[in-house]
Amino acid sequence: MVEAYIALGSNIHPRYKFISEAIEQLAFHEQIEVIKSSAIYETVPVGYTEQGDFLNGVIKIQTNLASVELLAYCQSIEQKLGRKRSVEWGPRTIDLDILLYNQENIETEQLIVPHPRLHERAFVLVPLYDIDSHLYIPVYERTVEQLLSELADDEKKGVRQWKLKNGENASGPTES
Numbered sequence: 001m002v003e004a005y006i007a008l009g010s011n012i013h014p015r016y017k018f019i020s021e022a023i024e025q026l027a028f029h030e031q032i033e034v035i036k037s038s039a040i041y042e043t044v045p046v047g048y049t050e051q052g053d054f055l056n057g058v059i060k061i062q063t064n065l066a067s068v069e070l071l072a073y074c075q076s077i078e079q080k081l082g083r084k085r086s087v088e089w090g091p092r093t094i095d096l097d098i099l100l101y102n103q104e105n106i107e108t109e110q111l112i113v114p115h116p117r118l119h120e121r122a123f124v125l126v127p128l129y130d131i132d133s134h135l136y137i138p139v140y141e142r143t144v145e146q147l148l149s150e151l152a153d154d155e156k157k158g159v160r161q162w163k164l165k166n167g168e169n170a171s172g173p174t175e176s
């Protein structure tokens with residue numbers, strides 16, 4: 001069994017429904033066990049900024065799948081949940097990124113792990129900190145806590161805790 005961390009992001013409504021369905025689909029696989037989930041955060045878009053705010057979170061899993069098999073399964077979930085690739089870094093129903101796979105350093109055409117932009121993304125590091133602040137990130141040779149402390153305050157300001165509102169229907173138009 002290998003431990004892996006997966007980042008989830010959505011900025012097309014209903015955002016929360018896409019995130020929770022993606023987690024359900026991951027947990028549904030018989031070779032994947034979801035061990036821990038972070039809180040969900042509402043985050044301002046990074047990179048291409050002319051798009052809606054994201055919901056972001058991270059989960060920790062245990063799996064027997066090889067890293068490429070895990071990537072393929074994540075991509076099949078993205079397809080199932082209707083992700084279309086149009087604008088680079090643009091709006092998406094669901095984005096699943098493999099952040100870490102068993103402390104391995106993987107560099108193939110299809111897959112780079114640790115995720116190459118993990119260290120500069122507050123929307124990834126803040127939820128990862130929820131799960132394990134002392135988690136060591138190979139390549140960057142830092143813990144999550146250290147990487148987060150090195151990020152500019154402005155980056156961190158764009159990441160706010162988010163809660164489903166009382167009585168809110170996660171699939172309905174009141175989701176925000």
Ligand SMILES: Nc1ncnc2c1ncn2[C@@H]1O[C@H](COP(=O)(O)OP(=O)(O)OP(=O)(O)O)[C@@H](O)[C@H]1O
Pocket residue numbers: 071085088089090095096097098099109110111112113114115116117
């Ligand atoms: N660690 C990884 N997790 C997921 N995909 C990866 C990873 N490393 C490389 N990839 C490759 O990245 C390709 C593009 O992914 P995607 O379209 O989701 O990028 P993006 O979400 O727009 O940008 P970003 O990678 O910055 O989050 C995928 O086809 C996949 O093969």
Ligand SMILES: Nc1nc2c(c(=O)[nH]1)N=C(CO)CN2
Pocket residue numbers: 008009010043044045046047048054056089090095123
């Ligand atoms: N806040 C936020 N910004 C982004 C995100 C994301 O998940 N959250 N994903 C991107 C491409 O993967 C680009 N920009």
